[in-house]
Amino acid sequence: MPKFAANITMMFNEVPFPDRFEAAREAGFDAVEFLFPYEYSTSDLAARLADHQLKNALFNLPPGDWAAGERGIASLPGRDDEFRRSVDQAIAYAQALGTPSVHVMAGLIPDAAQKQQYHDIFLTRLEYAAAQCALHGITVLIEPINSRDMPHYFLSRQDQAHAIVDQVAAANLKVQMDFYHVQIMEGDIAMTFRKFQPNVGHIQIAGVPDRHEPDTGEVNYTYLFKLLDELDYKGWVGCEYRPAKGTLDGLGWLHTMTKA
Template sequence: MPRFAANLTMMYNEHAFLDRFAAAARDGFEAVEYLFPYEHPAAEIKARLDGASLTQALFNAPPGNWSAGERGIASLPGREDEFRRSIDTALDYACVLGNRKIHVMAGLVASEASRAAQRELYVKHLEYAARAAADNGIDVLIEPINTRDMPGYLLNRQDDAHAICAQVGAPNLRVQFDCYHCQIVEGDLAVKLRRDIGRIGHIQIAGVPERHEPDSGELNYPWLLALIDELGYDGWIGCEYRPRAGTSAGLGWIRPWFAARG
């Protein structure tokens, strides 16, 4: 049966960030994820997790200058030292917060002429990150992201993500399967889930095309979630969507799942 994690970057924006943990727990969530924790001390976030009896499922490594438009630095030449420091920072936080998965963002392609060189650097940086994370018992995740929401992002397709994992060859490097991104870029989700489930480290959901609650739009989530169960996935399902209105008011879709889990 699916286990859901609230994405506190997109959900519960009615509350200040540190207050979102308790709000998610009151609504029945047992785990949370978000993009970045670094504006707050790890110990302070850990106190919020423990106070709400929540599991930390996932967060991203530092992405560079997010407010200036950067979307990861793993493929950016000249940022090698910064990248290594970013992995150290992410692992320090993970060791306090208790999550065993960190998403490392690839970054934007400077030009088509630079794509191959950036991909090569990306692979080298993932080799480094996977080695460092393995020492802490942590998985590194990479995520194909659609070109509509994030134009120029280096990694867009599931098959390319799995090819990179195979090239790196680290058992703790896995793919983050976001149903929303995959549907926009490729579709055919069921075939890809069946093909790749053994290397999928985390799954996220949202309605398509608006990225609202997963209760309308192009995807039949009850069917897909049943398939994910059938395939033996037992990790968290990240709810990475923008509520149409209030977060709690829009949770009618998930309450039957919470009731079934008791």
């Protein structure tokens, strides 16, 4: 059975963020992931993980000005110093929380952008992030995000992301494969995972098309979970979905998996 991590940015919104750790543990999760930890102290978050015997699977580097619409800065010109500071901050949090992987968001690019320029900047920044994180045993992840939910995001397809990983050629640089995004952009999830599995460092799931529980919509997750076991996938599966109703009301799929 795959190892599931609750994304407590999106799940358990019935309670304030600090209380979602306890809620996730009580619901049967052994790990959590979240978008950004930086609003809270490392000591507070580490204590909550320890108190509830949870692992932290993943979080993102600082994304720039999220409130103003930025979605990462790693490919954006003129942000070198800010990016290096964001790497330092993420490493400090990952060390304190025992987090094995951090996600570097590429950013949004203009319609008329010279994409090669952004590509070259992204590679240089990833080389830096991977080198710094390698010193602390941390994996760096990049994630293609579908263009329906996030128009103009620099990465949208798996082949694009895996080509970048090959170009950077850092052992600790991997791809975060969200089956929800793969289905929307490409389909053929099973064969796409089979093809790219060696460079997949983290998986995320959600129902398609509404991004609710994985037992709703057009994707056969029962089949995909069996495939992950068949292919001996050892990483975490992040549950990055928006519960259709209450979080607990929608966890039937998890209870079915844990009893299987």
